Amino acid sequence: MTRELKCGPIFQNRNSYRTPLIMAHRGGDFLAPQNSLPAFEESCKLGVWALETDIRFTKDGVAVCHHDADIVKMTDGEGEISSFTFEELMKFRIDNGVFADTLPEDRLRIPTMDQYLDLCMRWGVVPFIEIKTDDGIEPVIKALRRRSMEQFAVISSVKFEHLAEARRLSESVFVHHIFSSKERIDDLYNLGYAGMSFKLKKPEDCPEGLVGDVHEAGLRLCLRAADTPEIMKKMIDMGLDYQPSNKVFGL
Numbered sequence: 001m002t003r004e005l006k007c008g009p010i011f012q013n014r015n016s017y018r019t020p021l022i023m024a025h026r027g028g029d030f031l032a033p034q035n036s037l038p039a040f041e042e043s044c045k046l047g048v049w050a051l052e053t054d055i056r057f058t059k060d061g062v063a064v065c066h067h068d069a070d071i072v073k074m075t076d077g078e079g080e081i082s083s084f085t086f087e088e089l090m091k092f093r094i095d096n097g098v099f100a101d102t103l104p105e106d107r108l109r110i111p112t113m114d115q116y117l118d119l120c121m122r123w124g125v126v127p128f129i130e131i132k133t134d135d136g137i138e139p140v141i142k143a144l145r146r147r148s149m150e151q152f153a154v155i156s157s158v159k160f161e162h163l164a165e166a167r168r169l170s171e172s173v174f175v176h177h178i179f180s181s182k183e184r185i186d187d188l189y190n191l192g193y194a195g196m197s198f199k200l201k202k203p204e205d206c207p208e209g210l211v212g213d214v215h216e217a218g219l220r221l222c223l224r225a226a227d228t229p230e231i232m233k234k235m236i237d238m239g240l241d242y243q244p245s246n247k248v249f250g251l
Contacts, residue, residue, distance in 0.1 A: 003218030006193045008174060009151055010050075010126050011220075011241070017251050020232060021242040023050040023128050025225060026067055028248045033074065033097025035065045037111050040119050043248050050126035050154065052244060055113055055136055062086035063113035063139055069132070075110070082133075086112075113140070117147060128154040130178070137165045144173065154195075160187060167191045176220075182210075185217045195220035195241065203234040211239050 013019040024043035032038035040051055053065040059082055072078040077092035094100060094108040120127045127149065131137055137155070144150045155166040156176035163175040177188055180196035188194040196214065200206055200223045214221040220241035226232040227247045235243045 002216045003189060005215060005218050005220070008172070008193060010154070010174060013049075015236055015241055015243065017233070017236060020236065020251055021049040022226070022232070022248060022250075023052050023126075023222075023242055023244045024048045024248050025052050025244040025246050027051055027053055027065075028246065029097055030247045031098060032103065033094045033100050033108070035067060035074070035111070036094050036097070036103075036108060037115060037119070038099075038103055038107050039097075040111070040116060044119070044123035044125055046248050046250065048125055048248060049242065050128040051116070051120055052128040052130065052156075053116055054130045054132050055140060056081045056132050057136065057139075058082065058084055058086045058089055060085045061139075062089075063136070063143070064089065065111045065113060065116050067132075071110070081110075113143060117143060117149065121147060121149065126152060126154060128156060128176075131155060131157045131159075131162045131166075134159075134162070137162055138169060141166065141169045141173065145170075160184060163188075163191060163194070182213070185214065185219065189218050195222070197222045197224070197244075200224060203231060203238055206238065215239070 015021040026034035027039035028043040031042040035053055054067045055063050056066050057063055069080050074094055074096045075092040076095045090109050129140055144153050150170050151172040154174045154176050156178055157163055158178045166175050174193050176195045178197055179199045222240050222242050226235050226243040226245045229249045229251055
């Protein structure tokens, strides 16, 4: 039995050559360091549909945009984000990534979630927020609610339990399960207004019939990064609903 595919405001346009629903993964990292304000802004200038970021919390509870628990890869410091107060964290500079050595110092601090959400509002792009910690869902939902952005945002996680908690707190936010499986289809449908991704690197790795099965179950689907125009076109031709990209190529 085919289930209804709910169409909320973030899916007013279908993923197509005319309106590709490109999600800048980690904010995009080809014009500025990943998860930095310059990366977010450059991706917005290119007209992306969504900005994906990762949310973690400082020792004193400030939500910031950073992928790893530790800051050693992306900054001139070391240690876990949760071990620093926000004031302490702001002493470190993002020093890894494209043009990191040319951007102004004040543009290379780890962004706060509030800065990220305000930027999404200003540019009219979808916040696509990956929850990294078990205590992260409620603060994110509250921040979206303060801005009346729940119905215009995505909460994603590799943990299904995070999505279940997001749905408990919000009826209108879209939830997305990362590295999912066909065994999760019914669970996600029962959450309502949901999508899923599979850990498949190339479009040709997608099993025959998978896209149709997911759509018939009333869910949306993406695969891994569309980092060339050719891959992006293949994903659109396959009927995928949105596509993460590190390079944010247009068509």
